[in-house]
Amino acid sequence: MVANLHLIVPNIVSRILLVEDDQEIAVMVVEMLSDNGFQAIAAGSATDMDALLRKQSFDLIVLDAMLPGEDGFSICRRLRATSVTPIIMLTALSDDIDRIVGIEIGADDYITKPFNSRELLARIKGLLRRSSYSAEPRSQQSPMQFAGWLIDPALRQLLNPDGVHVSMTTAEFDVLLAFCRNPGRIMTREQLLGLTHAGTAGPVERSIDVHVSRVRQKIEPSVHEPTMIKTVRLGGYMFTPRVKDC
Structure with a gap:
């Protein structure tokens, strides 16, 4: 069991x-x-984590897969x-399947351990940057509409x-935002990865596919017959709705 470690640094943002x-x-x-x-702050178990979450909010969680209890x-689920x-x-x-499972349930x-601390730091900074609207210029933050839906990059809603x-x-929102900014264009998995950095720890094709699948589950009238995010064989994906600025 890990004792809670709490190091307070002045003027902390995250x-x-x-x-x-x-x-x-x-x-x-x-x-x-x-x-x-x-x-x-570190917690050594789900119980310790839950106790901390009841007391305060956090900007990001780094979660070990193998924990007691x-x-x-x-x-994550x-x-x-x-x-x-x-x-x-x-x-x-x-094993790749464990990575994909983690993404499927919402990571x-x-x-993967052992990891380089500088790589973990870069991942944390990148994810925090992507989850913050302040990372983008104002011109890229106008709300957009598609098929009756509204996506707001500034509010991340x-x-x-x-x-x-x-x-x-965060990854799902980034994928949908990339589609909305490139409607009617075939987007390869590599292009989507470059625009979103979604699932950078796993294989490009499979991690992007998982995120796209999760976005489809949330916006498509029929997940089995998607009409808004079309799969392009040997190409990638295409976002078909007309997108307009609000």
């Missing part, structure tokens, strides 16, 4: 919650994040049901034709 039962890794990651201007995959907080999963499992990124907010992960 708070990171690390859920990791390995004491050595937890200390290393918390110190690395603290040294780079973040407020970092409730594992990271179950935790549970968190994603009620929260859009960006999640990076850590695992010692190198935004994935990194998606509203369905009835005006109801639809919850999306």
Whole structure:
């Protein structure tokens, strides 16, 4: 069991919650994040994590897959049901299927142990940057409409034709936003990856496919016969609706 590690740094912008039962890794990651201007807290189990989440909110969660009691995959699924907080999963499992499962249940990124601390830091900064509207120029933040839906890049919100907010992960929102900014254009998986950095820890084709599948589940009238996000054989995907600025 890892004791909660709480290093407070003045003028902190982002708070990171690390859920990791390995004491050595937890200390290393918390110190690395603290040294780079973040407020970092570590919890060694789902129980410890839940206690912290009841007390405060976090800007990003780094979640180990292999934990005592409730594992990271179950935790990720549970968190994603009620929260859009960006999640990076850590695992010692190198099998591609485990990476894809993590993405399917709502993780935004994935990194395999042993990992380079600088790579983890870059992933965290990148994901926080993508989840913040301030990273884009104002000209790129105008709300857009398609097929009765409204996507707002500044507020990072998606509203369905009835005006109801639809919850999306950071990666899912980025994928849909890339489509909305390139309607009627064939987008290769590599292009989508370059525009969104979605699933950078896994194979390009499979990680993008998973995110596209999750977006389809949220916007398509029929997931089995998608009309808005068309698959282009040997090409990638095409977003078919007419998109207009609001």
